Amino acid sequence: MAIDLPFELIDRLRVAKRIVAFTGAGISAESGLSTFRDKQTGLWAQYRPEDLATPQAFRRNPRMVWEWYEWRRGFVAKVEPNPGHHALARIEAARPGFFLVTQNVDGLHARAGSRNLVELHGNIRRTICFEHRHLAESWEPVEEPPPRCERCGGLLRPDVVWFGEALPENALRRAQEAAAHCDLFLSIGTSTLVYPAAELPFIAGSNGATVIEINPDFTPLSKLADFVLREKAGVALPAIAATMLE
Numbered sequence: 283m284a285i286d287l288p289f290e291l292i293d294r295l296r297v298a299k300r301i302v303a304f305t306g307a308g309i310s311a312e313s314g315l316s317t318f319r320d321k322q323t324g325l326w327a328q329y330r331p332e333d334l335a336t337p338q339a340f341r342r343n344p345r346m347v348w349e350w351y352e353w354r355r356g357f358v359a360k361v362e363p364n365p366g367h368h369a370l371a372r373i374e375a376a377r378p379g380f381f382l383v384t385q386n387v388d389g390l391h392a393r394a395g396s397r398n399l400v401e402l403h404g405n406i407r408r409t410i411c412f413e414h415r416h417l418a419e420s421w422e423p424v425e426e427p428p429p430r431c432e433r434c435g436g437l438l439r440p441d442v443v444w445f446g447e448a449l450p451e452n453a454l455r456r457a458q459e460a461a462a463h464c465d466l467f468l469s470i471g472t473s474t475l476v477y478p479a480a481e482l483p484f485i486a487g488s489n490g491a492t493v494i495e496i497n498p499d500f501t502p503l504s505k506l507a508d509f510v511l512r513e514k515a516g517v518a519l520p521a522i523a524a525t526m527l528e
């Protein structure tokens with residue numbers, strides 16, 4: 283289903299030189315992955331965040347946290363990037379000044395071919411040890427999960443940013459820099475609730491960038507955005523890519 287973009291937006295898309303795309307769980311919804319806050323299917327609907335995605339939760343019940351992420355990794359392994367992910371990869375290939383910042387940990391952007399990106403909240407497919415963050419490529423099976431780090435014997439965990447943990451410094455700095463210097467900022471499929479990532483569209487807007495929100499629902503960014511496309515990412519992004527690649 284193609285959509286008609288507003289003429290003024292088409293002009294902005296055509297002249298944009300430094301483009302930042304900022305994505306959240308909504309861009310992976312059409313791949314079949316639950317988002318965090320959709321009530322009826324959202325992951326949190328079944329669990330309380332403080333019971334799972336925090337260092338305290340892991341210390342309290344490492345097996346439950348490990349097994350929840352194993353369950354999520356199983357889902358991620360079974361799904362494919364969707365037209366929204368592929369559209370962003372096409373824009374990157376055509377526009378040298380394109381930069382992708384994702385909050386998602388599912389690795390779908392890289393699988394769709396995006397290269398110039400930062401993963402602000404880590405990647406669920408990467409595993410590290412809790413004590414020293416040693417990268418773990420493989421581990422011995424264990425009776426009582428989580429498995430152990432082969433270098434230090436510490437418990438293994440997913441390399442994702444939990445509530446209360448710092449974001450990877452270099453990734454956040456690059457994202458803030460890109461937001462402050464871009465002329466077009468696409469905010470896609472995010473509830474714009476979780477900081478510091480959620481500040482990025484506001485940094486872009488306050489530095490004069492054209493801000494476009496792509497989200498079927500209202501968010502705190504909606505009233506600030508220059509354009510709001512109440513569309514699914516898998517519908518809006520192919521239309522945007524087609525306009526930019528004409």
Ligand code: APR
Pocket residue numbers: 305306307308309311312317318319320385386403470471472473474475476496497498499501513514515516
């Ligand atoms: N296309 C575009 N947007 C969509 C679609 C879709 N097909 N389906 C849902 N959305 C929107 C929802 O309306 C919602 O605003 O995507 C947004 C998803 O919001 P969240 O579930 O809050 O996900 P996100 O914004 O990525 O959460 C940010 O919070 O839980 C932490 O670390 C986690 O990275 C995550 C962060």
